Amino acid sequence: MATPTKTAITVTVNGRPRHLELEARTTLAEVLRDGLGLTGTKIACDRGACAACTVWLNGRPVCSCMMLAIDADGQAVTTIEGLAQGEALHPVQEAFIEHDALQCGFCTPGMVMSSAALLERDPHPDAGAVRDALAGHYCRCGTYPHVVAAVLAAAERKS
Amino acid sequence: MNRFAYARPGTLAEAAAETGLVSEAMVALSEGAVLMAGGIDLLDLLKSELVTPSLVVSLRGVPGLDAIAQDAAGNLAIGAMATLASVAEHALVRASYPALAQALAGAASPELRNVATLGGNLLQRPHCWYFRSPAHHCLRKGGGHCFAIRGESQYHAIFDNQACAIVHPSTPATALVALGADVELHDAEGAARRLPLEDFFVRPGDDLQCENALRPREVLTAVHLPRLAEGTRMAHLRQGEKTGFDWPLADVAVVLVHDPDGTCHEASVVLGAAAPVPRRARAAEQVLKGRRIDAMVAADAARAALQGATPLSRNDYKLALFEALVRRAILAAAG
Amino acid sequence: MTETRTETFPSGIVGVGLGSVTREIPVSEPPPWPPNADLTWIGRPVPRLNGRSKVTGATRYTVDVRLPGMLYARLLRSPLPCAELRRLDTTEAAARPEVRAILPLAKPGDRLRYAGQPVAAVAALSLSDAAEALAAMDVEFRPLPFVVDMDEARAPGAPAVHDAASAPAGHPSGFPAAPGLPLEGNVRGPAVVRRGDPAAGLAGADVVVEGEYRTQVHTHACLEPHAIVADWRADGLTVYISTQFTAGVRQELATAFGLPLSRVRVVVDGMGGGFGAKSQLGLYGRAAVQLSRAVGAPVYLAFDRTEEQVDAGNRPGTVQRLRLGAMRDGTLSALAIESFGTAGVTVGAGIGFFAERLYSCANFETRQHDVFVNAGPGCAMRGPGNTPGAFAVEQAVDALAERLGIDPLVLRDRIDPSPVRREERRIGAERIGWSGRHRPGAETGPVKRGIGMAQSLWMSNVQTNVACEVRILRDGSVEALSSVQDIGTGVGTVMAQVVAEVLGLRPQDITIRIGDTEFPPGGPSYGSRTTASITPPLRTAATRVLAQLAREAGRMLNAAPDEIEASAGRLQVRTDPTRFLAFRDAAALLRTDRVSAVESRLDDYGGFRRRMPDAAMALEDLGGVQFAAVAVDTETGVIRVERVVAVHDCGRPMNQLLLESQVQGGVLMGISYALLERRIMDRRTGLMVNADLEHYKLAGIHDTPEIETVILENLQGNSATDAYGIAEPANIATAPAIANAVYNAIGVRLTSLPMTPDTVLAALARTGRS
The missing domain is CATH 3.30.43 (Uridine Diphospho-n-acetylenolpyruvylglucosamine Reductase; domain 2)
Incomplete structure (x- = not known):
């Protein structure tokens, strides 16, 4: 049996290849937050039950706390820090602010990532589709009504 | 970790x-x-x-394990590494096996479905809170007894719960068993075997610590769905406490084959979240076979589906819930 | 004696009946504000100013703080519901190279009273190093008899959770407040509140309704866990902590560690939810500071989700036996409640003052008891006491209305003296379609719909130990500073609106610096008091600092300072606005780089109802009425809330958008409480089986109904802003409104929470209605 040591991997994070050395047991969420300092990705339940840790893996939203970082070797990850284009916010981000789709904000990065991913694959969702896309997200402050309004407004704006 | x-x-x-x-x-x-x-x-x-x-x-x-392909005979093979999302979105699945698509759409959350695989879903271990709690050394983990039987059993089995009261956690499995799916297993020497998914799952009476028939040095590689007979219709219904992203309190898959005259001649009724394995409700199936399905027949079948249930102190509500769900699923499938 | 002047304030509900009230106010106070319609920023739906940093992930929460050389701490916790600590040998753990410090939190011989009670803390190079160190500790527990179920704990012969010496008395959050109550077995109490003669009132009643209501233990489930980074240095202590009260934690730290306040700094930027659970430093906080002091390095300590569920506070569960007597016309002749509640190993499981104050009833009594069980300590949670209290009272009032054959709204019009809630009922009834409400259980078919309502009651709290500073800098920029923290309400945005209103600027022109005890003391963000406490002194400070600028501007514009007004980015002569200076040009005239004013919270102009150290209760209570429309599937037992109309008041509404968010949040927490959440304890092992977010179920986006929010502008002429709170009232009425709607749908009253399918089906089966 091989002795567990650190493994070198390369993950493209927010468009930049990042070379990382990590233990196999490190989750993607942990390496983003602690290895790369991208603390916008949040860990709340640490079990995939709240989706606060959502990032994009090759463009699809996933729970980064439920994935080993080593499994992302060679793949592309987008985090909340990589969503805006420079100073220009993503339409979902703008709409979240305008519609007050956030309160304490801890679930917000995950909500934003899943909402933006929805608009990538379905530019004109109805409220039901928005709710389906966000079914895995918990918000303890209760922002859901404003989140639905914000995503629908962002879809309007994008088109 | x-x-x-x-x-x-x-x-x-x-x-x-x-x-x-x-x-x-x-x-x-x-x-x-x-x-x-x-x-x-x-x-x-x-x-x-x-x-x-x-x-x-x-x-x-391992390349190719996520493929979804139809063979010349019209059977569908789904690679074990296909994600739940990719299966649910697949055009053939949606068109031919809508009950499976429904079951998949209700499994976990979108973020998890993008990573979770069909194989992993079938092989996941029980979500019984005693099993998942490191503090409870339960029977399934080699301990002395099942904590649920005299404990907090609201989400536990109402059938086959004398030794260990887990329910099988896979919702897709409920639909797959109803659809007559097989699993394909490969071992290290390259030998392959196939067996019906229904037989793949293991009851507590047969093995208390393992939920399926996978052998050492064996890998689940694919799920095979048979081409469906003309006149096949189906439905999958689930009910959780929450509306989205929740373990079902009950889920039911019904697959019926109707003759051109509207008589049901084949029926498969499977209960999920009812027993340690997806449970074929054979008594209900017998009620349906040879009948034209209406509300009365569906109600009779639903009652039959719950025959022999042995609810625990906290889950007898599941009897009424399942009865309603089975009846509705039969009527939904019968259209 | 403060010099005063007389001012006339608008008073009453805008759009309903606005009168005026005359107040003697200190001369330093700004003049009355007109209703919001005549103001520029106050009341407007201004989006929150820190929104950008939240949607980009830039906001730094405590769990995101990373300091150079920081160590990571974990807590060893008791695995048993009741045990004696026999041995705690940390030699081997301490010898591990990654371990920097170990701190025992219990000693051999100590009794540990709940599973999850901290036993020791360790600081190591990484979280996994710390976890491995815990596993390396040689620790032995002797199991002791325990009880985790409240009913069992009340029974004779139940294992005693406490002895007389260890049993807590009084109440940490004041419900009920009485100290020195008798202790018998596991029961502390009763705390009795009484007026008139309830027995006579019941005997003389035309109608008596009785009922027993149960509410569950409800955890706060903040998404950001409890977290602290303690940085002890020779020249002082800096603590980053996820807290609802920076200034309070600073005081606790100074006391606990014998430090002068001037050497203690507490900081919070992003704060991921509190709801009452993050009001204090806590044992974990003290442990982190001790570890930091021991090793001379910053120490990070955050709970995992299991810890958060078992040892981070909870809303206590209750059982309430209620008797309500009334005359034929609805007049209440008696209200008597006996309650037992459990806050685990501590006290505080009362039912608040909801029953005591909401309705007119001459003969009244509550007898409230705390029952100790071997479970994690409860603490205040969004509307503590009143939330479980409302579940019982509001259903009983509906039951009474039915017995009397009076519409529930008409009955409340007779027994509720509040003119504000009367208006709220009228508005809500219209919006929900109350006139189309059918009789209970009237619908046929398996899915039955119904409408119900319930009322809210909360006190208008004010923190008097609150100050803030407003600065104008010579480049024209403006800062507002306070140690007050934004727990998600957007208080910083409201502060910017206040300052902008006074200075004639835009909210985004104001730099808000909060969440740091280096700034003047802001109050706590609990008890729905933040806006009420911080905005009046802020307005006064802004007015004062503007006066300094007006002096300079006046000189330049050849006008007396009091002739200068600020408007639309200018300082202008009130009588001749063509004479003006741009705000920035006026600021450039300042003799120094900045001018500043610090003001503290005065008493309400009309006085307070009650005064506590550092805090007070305003004269008028907060109201709120909620209506719910539900659909009940009588075959599956599933309740869906389809619509909620929430009509609330909070004095002068400061920001419609943020208020709407808070009301939606209160309603959603109420729906979650009503239908889903419950701490489930295994009685045989004494452990919480759903200490996660998988089987501890929170309402998700699919459980969210359409929520219509109406917020009254209820002016009272009580302070420079007349603003009060809303967070708690928005939560209190939801569960009973849903329960009353369920009754209307199915004709069966559900008397225990949460109303899950099993309880619905059981209730239907009992009454033969399934």
Whole structure:
């Protein structure tokens, strides 16, 4: 049996290849937050039950706390820090602010990532589709009504 | 999580050979190697240290395991590494096996469905809170008794619950059993075998610590769905406490084959979240066969489906719930 | 004696009946504000100013703080519901190279009273190093008899959770407040509140309704866990902590560690939810500071989700036996409640003052008891006491209305003296379609719909130990500073609106610096008091600092300072606005780089109802009425809330958008409480089986109904802003409104929470209605 040591991997994070050395047991969420300092990705339940840790893996939203970082070797990850284009916010981000789709904000990065991913694959969702896309997200402050309004407004704006 | 080594072999044989007991997380409390598909369930078990493997073998390096393809005869093969999302979105699945698509759409959350695989979903370990709690050394983990039977059993089995009251956690399995799916298993020497999914799951009476018939050095590689007969109709219904992203309190899959005259001549009624394995409600099926299905027949079948149930102190509500759901699923399938 | 002047304030509900009230106010106070319609920023739906940093992930929460050389701590916790610590040998753990410090939190011989009670803390190089160190500790527990179920704990012969010496008295959050109550077995109490003669009132009643209501233990489930980074240095202590009260934690730290306040700094930027659970430093906080002091390095300590569920506070569960007597016309002749509640190993499981104050009833009594069980300590949670209290009272009032054959709204019009809630009922009834409400259980078919309502009651709290500073800098920029923290309400945005209103600027022109005890003391963000406490002194400070600028501007514009007004980015002569200076040009005239004013919270102009150290209760209570429309599937037992109309008041509404968010949040937490959440304890092992977010179920986006929010502008002429709170009232009425709607749908009253399918089906089966 091989002795567990650190493994070198390369993950493209927010468009930049990042070379990382990590233990196999490190989750993607942990390496983003602690290895790369991208603390916008949040860990709340640490079990995939709240989706606060959502990032994009090759463009699809996933729970980064439920994935080993080593499994992302060679793949592309987008985090909340990589969503805006420079100073220009993503339409979902703008709409979240305008519609007050956030309160304490801890679930917000995950909500934003899943909402933006929805608009990538379905530019004109109805409220039901928005709710389906966000079914895995918990918000303890209760922002859901404003989140639905914000995503629908962002879809309007994008088109 | 304990420290472990990680391997990502390029072939199935290598993957199978590297592992003693293989299949996602089928080595609870052992210190061997474990095979990882999407890893959702395995990470949960690793984080609780219910599994402490020395080696995790990822199947992500094996090409082709995520394929979804129809053969010339019209049967559909779904690779074990296909994600729940990719199966649910697949045009053939949606068109021909809508009950499966419905079951998949209700499984986990969108973020998890993008990673979780069909194989991993079928092989996930029970979500019984006693099983998942490191503080409860339950029967299934080699302990002395099932805590649920005299404890907090609201989400537990109402059938086959004398020894261990888990329910099988896979919702897609409910639909797949109703659809007559097979699983394909490969071992390290390259030998393959197929068996009906219904027979793949193991009851507590047969093995208390393992939920399926996977052998050492064997990998689940595909799920095969038979081409459906003319006149087949189906439905899957689930009911959770929450409307979205919740374990079902009850889920029901119904597959019916109707004659041109509207008589039901084949019926498959399967209850999920009712027993340690997806449960064929054969008595209900008998009620349906040879009948034209109406509300009365559906109600009779639903009552029959619950015959022999042995609810625990906290879950007798499931009887009424299942009865309603079975009746509605039969009527939904019958159209 | 403060010099005063007389001012006339608008008073009453805008759009309903606006009168005026005359107040004597200190001369330093700004003049009355007109209703919001005549103001520029106050009341407007201004989006929160820190929104950008939240949607980009830039906001730094405590769990995101990373300091150079920081160590990571974990807590060893008791695995048993009751045990004696026999041995705690940390030699081997301490010898591990990654371990920097170990701190025992219990000693051999100590009794540990709940599963999850901290036993020791360790600081190591990484979180996994710390976890491995815990596993390396040689620790032995002797199991002791325990009880986790409240009913069992009340029974004779139940294992005693406490002895007389260890049993807590009084109440940490004041419900009920009485100290020195008798202790018998596991029961502390009763705390009795009484007026008139309840027995006579019941005997003389035309109608008596009785009922027993149960509410579950409800955890706060903040998404950001409890977290702290303690940085002890020779020249002082800096603590980053996820807290609802920076200034309070600073005081606790100074006391606990014998430090002068001037050497203690507490900081919070992003704060991921509190709801009452993050009001204090806590044992974990003290442990982190001790570890930091021991090793001379910053120490990070955050709970995992299991810890958060078992040892981070909870809303206590209750059982309430209620008797309500009334005359034929609805007049209440008696209200008597006996309650037992459990806050685990501590006290505080009362039912608040909801029953005591909401309705007119001459003969009244509550007898409230705390029952100790071997479970994690409860603490205040969004509307503590009143939330479980409302579940019982509001259903009983509906039951009474039915017995009397009076519409529930008409009955409340007779027994509720509040003119504000009367208006709220009228508005809500219209919006929900109350006139189309059918009789209970009237619908046929398996899915039955119904409408119900319930009322809210909360006190208008004010923190008097609150100050803030407003600065104008010579480049024309403006800062507002306070140690007050934004727990998600957007208080910083409201502060910017206040300052902008006074200075004639835009909210985004104001730099808000909060969440740091280096700034003047802001109050706590609990008890729905933040806006009420911080905005009046802020307005006064802004007015004062503007006067300094007006002096300079006046000189330049040849006008007296009091002739200068600020408007639309200018300082201008009130009588001749063509004479003006741009705000920035006026600021450039300042003699120094900045001018500043610090003001503290005065008493309400009309006085307070009650005064506590550092805090007070305003004269008028907060109201709120909620209506719910539900659909009940009588075959599956599933309740869906389809619509909620929430009509609330909070004095002068400061920001419609943020208020709407808070009301939606209160309603959603109420729906979650009503239908889903419950701490489930295994009686045989004494452990919480759903200490996660998988089987501890929170309402998700699919469980969210359409929520219509109406917020009254209820002016009272009580302070420079007349603003009060809303967070708690928005939560209190939801569960009973749903329960009353369920009754209307199915004709069966559900008397225990949560109303899950099993309880619905059981209730239907009992009454033969399934």
